[in-house]
Amino acid sequence: MARESTGNSHASPPLWRVERLAYAYGKTVALDVERLSVRRGRLLCLLGPTGAGKSTLLRLLAGTAVPSRGRIDVGSARPEKANGAPSVAMVYQQPLPLRRSVAENVAYGLKLKRLPRREIETRVEHWLQQLRLAELASRRADRLSGGQLTLLAIARALAIEPEVLLLDEPTANLDPGRVELVEQVVRAEVNRRDCTVVWTTHNLFQARRIADDVALLLGGACIEQADGRTFFDSPADERTKAFLNGDLIY
Amino acid sequence: MGGPAGKCYNISSHVLTPHSSPLRTAVFSAEFLSIVLLSLKVSATAVLLSSALGIPMGTWLGLARHPAASLVRWCTQVGMALPPVVVGLALYLLFSRSGPLGDWGWLFTPRAMIVAQTILALPFVVGITAGAIRSVPDQLPEQLRGLGASARQARRTVVFEARHGLGLAVAAAFGRSLSEVGAVLIVGGNIAGHTRVLTTAIVLETSQGRFEWALALGGVLLGLAGLANACIVLFQRGQHGGP
Numbered sequence: 001m002a003r004e005s006t007g008n009s010h011a012s013p014p015l016w017r018v019e020r021l022a023y024a025y026g027k028t029v030a031l032d033v034e035r036l037s038v039r040r041g042r043l044l045c046l047l048g049p050t051g052a053g054k055s056t057l058l059r060l061l062a063g064t065a066v067p068s069r070g071r072i073d074v075g076s077a078r079p080e081k082a083n084g085a086p087s088v089a090m091v092y093q094q095p096l097p098l099r100r101s102v103a104e105n106v107a108y109g110l111k112l113k114r115l116p117r118r119e120i121e122t123r124v125e126h127w128l129q130q131l132r133l134a135e136l137a138s139r140r141a142d143r144l145s146g147g148q149l150t151l152l153a154i155a156r157a158l159a160i161e162p163e164v165l166l167l168d169e170p171t172a173n174l175d176p177g178r179v180e181l182v183e184q185v186v187r188a189e190v191n192r193r194d195c196t197v198v199w200t201t202h203n204l205f206q207a208r209r210i211a212d213d214v215a216l217l218l219g220g221a222c223i224e225q226a227d228g229r230t231f232f233d234s235p236a237d238e239r240t241k242a243f244l245n246g247d248l249i250y
Numbered sequence: 251m252g253g254p255a256g257k258c259y260n261i262s263s264h265v266l267t268p269h270s271s272p273l274r275t276a277v278f279s280a281e282f283l284s285i286v287l288l289s290l291k292v293s294a295t296a297v298l299l300s301s302a303l304g305i306p307m308g309t310w311l312g313l314a315r316h317p318a319a320s321l322v323r324w325c326t327q328v329g330m331a332l333p334p335v336v337v338g339l340a341l342y343l344l345f346s347r348s349g350p351l352g353d354w355g356w357l358f359t360p361r362a363m364i365v366a367q368t369i370l371a372l373p374f375v376v377g378i379t380a381g382a383i384r385s386v387p388d389q390l391p392e393q394l395r396g397l398g399a400s401a402r403q404a405r406r407t408v409v410f411e412a413r414h415g416l417g418l419a420v421a422a423a424f425g426r427s428l429s430e431v432g433a434v435l436i437v438g439g440n441i442a443g444h445t446r447v448l449t450t451a452i453v454l455e456t457s458q459g460r461f462e463w464a465l466a467l468g469g470v471l472l473g474l475a476g477l478a479n480a481c482i483v484l485f486q487r488g489q490h491g492g493p
Contacts, residue, residue, distance in 0.1 A: 090396030
């Protein structure tokens with residue numbers, strides 16, 4: 001990695017520190033990140049083209065994939081967590097619904113946490129309204145459109161109120177109105193309860209709109225990480241400058 | 251007809267009265283009813299046993315990714331094509347007086363018939379269950395873990411997602427058991443009032459030229475098989491998201 005800038009956000013301690021993390025699919029190295037940090041209460045955009053390793057990094061952060069090399073250190077999870085690991089929810093690029101109603105899908109993670117029934121109902125109703133899915137509450141989730149399914153996946157992840165929310169290209173299938181909705185809802189959640197969000201996108205403009213911090217991934221490597229303003233206004237790496245200029249460097 | 255000959259499927263001899271329909275009387279006779287009930291009892295027990303064994307096995311097979319699973323999958327497919335008379339013959343030798351399990355005294359009893367039907371239904375339950383589990387997208391467990399589910403909770407959810415397929419497996423096993431004739435004829439002996447079931451009774455009536463009775467029994471069997479089939483259709487609709 002050419003540079004890791006903390007910009008003006010020293011107040012946010014790192015939640016995760018990634019050190020020399022690598023992941024390979026067979027003999028193909030999909031990810032080889034020297035250093036990267038995810039800071040508490042901030043929205044980190046993993047920016048990069050298709051195949052840059054963004055989704056792989058997200059799966060490693062979620063703990064659903066095991067790195068070939070390196071480690072992810074937990075910096076400052078909440079002390080009440082027994083193993084020190086933060087609670088994580090991840091929304092996949094192609095979310096899969098359970099063959100149940102939309103409401104039951106949102107309730108899934110809450111039932112796993114054994115929350116009281118009333119609390120589950122309240123949260124399900126709240127998040128269905130937030131994501132404009134309330135009218136579809138009783139519809140079978142496997143009959144939703146791609147865009148509705150994405151909103152459902154975001155609702156069921158937000159409903160469990162995780163410390164860290166991992167979003168893999170969450171707006172790739174959405175029309176502009178819903179893109180705005182998702183950006184607003186997630187941003188509001190970061191502000192409301194200080195949760196941490198890692199959001200992958202290949203969309204420069206979106207990263208500029210929503211990110212507190214940005215990391216550029218190219219060819220599986222983290223080229224540069226900085227706070228949003230620094231990243232966009234004064235990038236340090238030539239490849240970052242070229243990427244921001246729209247040059248085809250990948 | 252042999253066996254406890256007083257009851258030897260002699261429906262016709264005691265129902266032939268001048269003013270009654272012999273077929274109708276026979277259909278409502280105690281013996282006829284006992285044949286239907288024994289058929290249901292033997293088949294239902296076999297389905298319960300094959301489901302208790304087959305659903306966990308099929309679940310394992312559906313989730314398994316290691317090479318041994320391929321061998322088990324092949325065995326399951328062979329099991330689906332298992333000739334019933336061969337199963338009947340093997341069990342006959344096993345349960346016969348000089349056989350290794352001869353002391354149990356199970357030959358020519360409903361127990362032996364249940365064992366035969368369980369063996370024949372088991373591969374269907376395992377195969378259909380495994381297929382239903384495999385129909386759940388591979389990525390679902392990972393996505394469930396991304397929502398906080400443990401590996402065990404994710405597996406349980408996958409099984410629940412395949413619930414319609416599991417229902418289909420049970421319905422198919424019931425249909426298979428109910429319509430089975432070769433094995434139960436060999437190990438049951440078709441003894442009137444003891445091991446006679448719908449299929450073996452039909453064989454007997456046909457061989458004796460009493461086609462009316464054979465047809466009446468066949469009608470009941472067809473009705474029950476139709477019921478099992480209706481269940482399969484309903485489960486399939488559920489599986490494929492039908493109305």
